[in-house]
Amino acid sequence: MRFLFLAAFIPAFAASFTGPSAFRRDVASRNHVARESNDFQISKATFVLNMAENGEANGSSEKKKVIVLGGDGFCGWPTSLHLSDQGHDVVVVDNLSRRNIDVELGCESLTPIQPMDVRVKAWKEVTGKDIKFVNLDVAEEYDRLVQLFKDEQPDAVVHFAEQRAAPYSMKSSKAKRYTVDNNVSGSNNLCCAVIDSELDIHIVHLGTMGVYGYGTSGGEIPEGYIDVVLPGGRESNILHPAYPGSVYHATKCLDALLWQFYQKNDQLRITDLHQGIVWGTNTPQTIKDERLINRFDYDGDYGTVLNRFLMQGAMGVPLTVYGTGGQTRAFIHVTDTCKCIEIAINNPPAVGDRVEIFNQVAETRRVRDVAALVAEQTGVEVNKIPNPRQEAAENELDVSNRKFCNLGLEPTTLDTGLFDEVTEIVKKYKHRCNPTKILPASFWNKKRAEECASLDPDSVKIAEEEKASA
Numbered sequence: 001m002r003f004l005f006l007a008a009f010i011p012a013f014a015a016s017f018t019g020p021s022a023f024r025r026d027v028a029s030r031n032h033v034a035r036e037s038n039d040f041q042i043s044k045a046t047f048v049l050n051m052a053e054n055g056e057a058n059g060s061s062e063k064k065k066v067i068v069l070g071g072d073g074f075c076g077w078p079t080s081l082h083l084s085d086q087g088h089d090v091v092v093v094d095n096l097s098r099r100n101i102d103v104e105l106g107c108e109s110l111t112p113i114q115p116m117d118v119r120v121k122a123w124k125e126v127t128g129k130d131i132k133f134v135n136l137d138v139a140e141e142y143d144r145l146v147q148l149f150k151d152e153q154p155d156a157v158v159h160f161a162e163q164r165a166a167p168y169s170m171k172s173s174k175a176k177r178y179t180v181d182n183n184v185s186g187s188n189n190l191c192c193a194v195i196d197s198e199l200d201i202h203i204v205h206l207g208t209m210g211v212y213g214y215g216t217s218g219g220e221i222p223e224g225y226i227d228v229v230l231p232g233g234r235e236s237n238i239l240h241p242a243y244p245g246s247v248y249h250a251t252k253c254l255d256a257l258l259w260q261f262y263q264k265n266d267q268l269r270i271t272d273l274h275q276g277i278v279w280g281t282n283t284p285q286t287i288k289d290e291r292l293i294n295r296f297d298y299d300g301d302y303g304t305v306l307n308r309f310l311m312q313g314a315m316g317v318p319l320t321v322y323g324t325g326g327q328t329r330a331f332i333h334v335t336d337t338c339k340c341i342e343i344a345i346n347n348p349p350a351v352g353d354r355v356e357i358f359n360q361v362a363e364t365r366r367v368r369d370v371a372a373l374v375a376e377q378t379g380v381e382v383n384k385i386p387n388p389r390q391e392a393a394e395n396e397l398d399v400s401n402r403k404f405c406n407l408g409l410e411p412t413t414l415d416t417g418l419f420d421e422v423t424e425i426v427k428k429y430k431h432r433c434n435p436t437k438i439l440p441a442s443f444w445n446k447k448r449a450e451e452c453a454s455l456d457p458d459s460v461k462i463a464e465e466e467k468a469s470a
Helices: 021-036 044-052 076-085 097-105 116-127 142-152 173-197 247-266 305-314 334-346 367-378 402-406 416-432 446-451 463-469
Strands: 065-069 089-094 131-135 156-159 202-208 225-230 234-239 269-275 277-279 319-322 328-333 356-360 363-366 382-385
Touching: 065 076, 065 142, 076 089, 076 116, 076 131, 076 156, 076 334, 089 116, 089 142, 116 131, 142 173, 156 173, 156 334, 173 202, 173 247, 202 247, 202 334, 247 269, 269 334, 277 305, 277 334, 305 319, 305 367, 305 416, 319 367, 328 334, 328 367, 334 356, 356 402, 363 367, 367 382, 367 416
Parallel strands: 065 089, 065 156, 089 131, 156 202, 202 269, 269 356, 277 328, 319 382
Antiparallel strands: 225 234, 328 363
């Protein structure tokens, strides 16, 4: 069926993806104070993170039991700490698959992340608060998952337990099959387990902006649902058409259909968060103790674009921009990810309401512009290399994020004060970097692999190595 999109979209209500001007002034004020304080004993970046801790998520103030599936990961771990810090009773569930993929790829987190038993023990020592850890595979151990829900009686389940990297999902047939089996089975198991537990559990799922595709809406991308005119002039509001750009993104599109079905069929309460590219590393909670540090991925498969740029800049490595760098993407700081999850938990849909969808983004930027920003700060060159992805060389991206802003989120925009936080982390742990893992190692198809054949992983040298060999 052919859909005719309405030509006009309602302009911004109270906020837009660029972030409120008042918040921009607030960030500037924080950075000014950090620069001017003479008795300042911590870094400017740490100061900014500490300031961020003062914000509150709007909605119900009731403290809840929350199970975080995938709570050992890049977004799951800081979110678990944030929720615990806010007084929620948190249970982390993870099968540690991401750590196993580190072994498979021969590339560890740049930061030395601790085993889960050490992490939760450190959190208890630092805060006096307990986080329970359960080693469980959501996609494989269904009966244990159902029993866990019955035992813990959670108010909400946050679903991070999916293979999260688009490049890894395109690495091989094995990786493609694993991504589909793990992600789709896990989401289906989650819905079935909620039903079989006979509990009223609110599901909060971390999705991706990639379900929409890039530049295909013909205007501002709304939050999940779009107004259309069907044949015969009939107006309707439907789930935004899916346009995935990788196997990973395809699994998120399949997730979205599962949420729609189980809400309609079983009246499950579900919130789906379409998140932009996450940047940053630490949060106000992870900086409390070295043992709580978050993971930092810099490799071509799992490193997010801005974190890769910041790492490369700090090490004196030319920034690897794919193709023209004309891809426009949505970004969000990891601290805002944690806040958005709590806002979603505090504002659940009622039983019978359709799936609630938020666009979890702070702003959009063109990749080459982000590279220029980092290059200006670090003094490194920008190196445009063949694009390993099958995607448009240039695209526009206009995204609505009014729901979160109207619920109290003050988006953190790309700020050099927070860039410093990532740079500090990179400099501290640069001895752990394997420069041969920086260039892309996964290609969308044979044509892309052929175009990237000239890329030599061994050609990448960090600044000290170049000086030492001179």
